[in-house]
Amino acid sequence: MAAAVEVLAEVGFDALSVAEVARRAGSTPPAIYRRFPGKTELVTAALREELSLIGFDVPDLGSLRAELLMWTRSVAQALTPERLRIIAALFLASRQDPIPTESLGAHLQSVAVPAWRMVLDRARDRGEIGSLPAAYELIGQVAPAVIVNAALMLRPQDEATLVSLVDAILMPALRASPEPISTASRWNDHD
Amino acid sequence: MAAAVEVLAEVGFDALSVAEVARRAGSTPPAIYRRFPGKTELVTAALREELSLIGFDVPDLGSLRAELLMWTRSVAQALTPERLRIIAALFLASRQDPIPTESLGAHLQSVAVPAWRMVLDRARDRGEIGSLPAAYELIGQVAPAVIVNAALMLRPQDEATLVSLVDAILMPALRASPEPISTASRWNDHD
CATH class of the missing domain: 1.10.357.10 (Tetracycline Repressor, domain 2)
Structure with a gap:
């Protein structure tokens, strides 16, 4: 989740790649796709978690x-x-x-x-x-x-x-x- | 100026290319560079003109x-x-x-x-x-x-x-x- 927020802030939604999020999180794209159907769901969940910190x-x-x-x-x-x-x-x-x-x-x-x-x-x-x-x-x-x-x-x-x-x-x-x-x-x- | 505003709204500042602005304006990059030292000056002038319309x-x-x-x-x-x-x-x-x-x-x-x-x-x-x-x-x-x-x-x-x-x-x-x-x-x- 933190990696997704980090990449999102750096490159935006369009250029965000699940592979890059996986790389920073020390994970793999298949592991991410097991939890989230796609990029939209990943980003939405990451933002939800980020907001819960406020x-x-x-x-x-x-x-x-x-x-x-x-x-x-x-x-x-x-x-x-x-x-x-x-x-x-x-x-x-x-x-x-x-x-x-x-x-x-x-x-x-x-x-x-x-x-x-x-x-x-x-x-x-x-x-x-x-x-x-x-x-x-x-x-x-x-x-x-x-x-x-x-x-x-x-x-x-x-x-x-x-x-x-x-x-x-x-x-x-x-x-x-x-x-x-x-x-x-x-x-x-x-x- | 209008072409610069149009491209800016579509692709943002980073991805804006003077060549694309020239193409849409029916002009050429050298013609633009004769008036503006670079992209920043082009965009700044275009925004100034856009604002004068408000x-x-x-x-x-x-x-x-x-x-x-x-x-x-x-x-x-x-x-x-x-x-x-x-x-x-x-x-x-x-x-x-x-x-x-x-x-x-x-x-x-x-x-x-x-x-x-x-x-x-x-x-x-x-x-x-x-x-x-x-x-x-x-x-x-x-x-x-x-x-x-x-x-x-x-x-x-x-x-x-x-x-x-x-x-x-x-x-x-x-x-x-x-x-x-x-x-x-x-x-x-x-x-």
């Missing part, structure tokens, strides 16, 4: 701001240059085979969204935010997206930017009026 | 929300699959040659930031926001970053997401208390 979970730190800072820093640390090369390479290969990218995306969501949701649920329980904003998943994409984007453009990510993400964007968005107008009027209908 | 400018629509919606839609339309493939390919090639990516990043900033700034200046003049937020450039990266990120993960971008970006993230961030505490106390010192 810890998105944030412990209770007593305040929403502290947890958002920790979450944002974890995301920045998780998005290593090697992982960004894998994302870019899979995207380029997705015209021929979208499965590894779709699998990566679904898996990232399934790991990151519950961790994000837990931070917000705790903030609501503490009374720091009114209720879970309708757009909470979209708000959760902001920090990863800005960090990925800066890295793609080779812009260095500094601590001040991560703090600004939390104070100038995430906190205001999470504290904004939680109920859209349409929901508010639906509540009125019940009266 | 209109980031938003006319005065009378309200910040309307202009943010138009700006967000323009960004989503400008980020075509071909352009995203170019961004991904240049990023992958940046270990060998960072110049095309740096040039693309600097040029994008130089085009997008003034257009974004103009939208915010108008909102301030209308009294819709107090003053230009200190993090206004970072807030300006949110919509492009979320759109790029969704596209990299092959998640379809729908109109509802763009509206949520504006209403649930950009508007609250731009309307949040514009002065950080340290600045506010500096103002008090003048009294």
Whole structure:
């Protein structure tokens, strides 16, 4: 699995050869093909294992701001240059085979969204935010997206930017009026 | 220039050959080398021309929300699959040659930031926001970053997401208390 991730980051999905992965893993292509029907399944499984190494979970730190800072820093640390090369390479290969990218995306969501949701649920329980904003998943994409984007453009990510993400964007968005107008009027209908 | 962008999106920077660009443009490699010392300069010039085709400018629509919606839609339309493939390919090639990516990043900033700034200046003049937020450039990266990120993960971008970006993230961030505490106390010192 580690060898597959390594080769993927170096040469991309198109140029990845099962023989090269086998060579680095001290194995043989037939041994790999016994476990995985093909390259797509090998890469998908390798990414799944790689993702399981990323810890998105944030412990209770007593305040929403502290947890958002920790979450944002974890995301920045998780998005290593090697992982960004894998994302870019899979995207380029997705015209021929979208499965590894779709699998990566679904898996990232399934790991990151519950961790994000837990931070917000705790903030609501503490009374720091009114209720879970309708757009909470979209708000959760902001920090990863800005960090990925800066890295793609080779812009260095500094601590001040991560703090600004939390104070100038995430906190205001999470504290904004939680109920859209349409929901508010639906509540009125019940009266 | 168009041929260079086309080849770049198809095969990436590493595999781009000046001969192939010449063939598609109905030209010859020597003719290209007369204008550009090498591949890096050719690609950089081609990206500059491609970027000049993108209109980031938003006319005065009378309200910040309307202009943010138009700006967000323009960004989503400008980020075509071909352009995203170019961004991904240049990023992958940046270990060998960072110049095309740096040039693309600097040029994008130089085009997008003034257009974004103009939208915010108008909102301030209308009294819709107090003053230009200190993090206004970072807030300006949110919509492009979320759109790029969704596209990299092959998640379809729908109109509802763009509206949520504006209403649930950009508007609250731009309307949040514009002065950080340290600045506010500096103002008090003048009294």
